[in-house]
Amino acid sequence: MNTLTTLAENKVCAPRRNWKRLQVLSLLFAAAVLTGPSPAAASDAGVKLDPAPINPTDVASLQSGARTFANYCLNCHSASLMRWNRLMELGLSESQIKDNLMFASDKVGELMTVSMIRKEAKQAFGAVPPDLSVTARARGADWLYSYLRAFYRDPARPSGWNNAVFENVGMPNPLWQLQGERVRVEQTAKGGADKKDGHGPAHPSYKYELVKSGSLSPVQYDETVRDLVNFLVYVAEPAAPSRKLIGTLVLLFLLALLPLVWLLKREFWKDVH
Numbered sequence: 001m002n003t004l005t006t007l008a009e010n011k012v013c014a015p016r017r018n019w020k021r022l023q024v025l026s027l028l029f030a031a032a033v034l035t036g037p038s039p040a041a042a043s044d045a046g047v048k049l050d051p052a053p054i055n056p057t058d059v060a061s062l063q064s065g066a067r068t069f070a071n072y073c074l075n076c077h078s079a080s081l082m083r084w085n086r087l088m089e090l091g092l093s094e095s096q097i098k099d100n101l102m103f104a105s106d107k108v109g110e111l112m113t114v115s116m117i118r119k120e121a122k123q124a125f126g127a128v129p130p131d132l133s134v135t136a137r138a139r140g141a142d143w144l145y146s147y148l149r150a151f152y153r154d155p156a157r158p159s160g161w162n163n164a165v166f167e168n169v170g171m172p173n174p175l176w177q178l179q180g181e182r183v184r185v186e187q188t189a190k191g192g193a194d195k196k197d198g199h200g201p202a203h204p205s206y207k208y209e210l211v212k213s214g215s216l217s218p219v220q221y222d223e224t225v226r227d228l229v230n231f232l233v234y235v236a237e238p239a240a241p242s243r244k245l246i247g248t249l250v251l252l253f254l255l256a257l258l259p260l261v262w263l264l265k266r267e268f269w270k271d272v273h
């Protein structure tokens with residue numbers, strides 16, 4: 001009998017330790033899932049990115065972004081994972097979508113495609129405009145928000161435009177009528193101010209000057225780009241807000257279940273020792 005209990009104890013205690021380890025692991029896993037991957041803070045060109053002040057639950061902002069996208073981006077880019085009528089989720093009616101956003105004779109059930117021929121695009125811009133369905137996931141909202149505000153005039157480029165975030169980009173500034181025209185001015189480093197960090201020679205630093213105003217003020221332009229980026233983030237994952245809500249509810253539910261399960265476990269194991 002004695003040997004039997006020791007046997008039982010040995011058998012019991014090993015899974016018990018494993019169970020503890022499992023608990024710790026699942027907590028770590030939940031924390032990792034909740035916090036998610038942290039996006040990079042600098043672009044390839046080494047420019048510091050501005051955080052995009054977007055709000056995925058702001059429907060008015062999403063509608064405004066959809067309008068800017070249809071007006072200024074869709075002639076070159078497609079968003080072929082998105083159907084027009086999905087915009088009804090943003091509170092737009094079918095006729096609003098048809099009358100205000102669809103300039104070609106598409107049907108609302110169709111995908112947001114583009115009629116531009118890839119070969120011609122390559123010839124014109126040196127690169128094919130990529131589909132923007134999931135760009136927000138690949139690049140991140142901050143990158144997009146910074147990129148769309150970082151164009152400047154550069155006569156050395158075939159399009160006449162360059163970009164501080166995406167150097168030598170093939171895309172001309174699609175929003176220049178709104179933003180106006182900026183030029184890049186090299187700043188002369190005074191008294192080695194740039195060498196403060198002591199990491200080798202100073203990088204040339206630039207500032208950007210608005211030489212011709214657009215139809216929007218700089219603040220209004222930033223808001224327009226914010227809405228556009230909000231929309232691009234939505235397009236990349238239209239179900240994201242509901243996914244996050246469900247995720248939170250599930251975790252809360254599991255949390256509420258935890259004491260009950262613990263009590264139940266105590267009840268089950270009561271007689272073992």
Ligand code: HEC
Binds near residue numbers: 129147
């Ligand atoms: C005149 C055509 C044209 C228009 C209009 C245009 N783009 Fe582009 N876009 C391009 C081309 C060409 C590229 C590829 C550039 C390259 O790789 O050098 C590009 C690249 C991009 C990229 C980079 C994608 C990546 O991950 O490399 C983003 C983001 C983008 N465009 C967003 C937009 C948005 C948003 C609009 C509307 C405001 C817009 N574009 C309007 C031609 C256009």
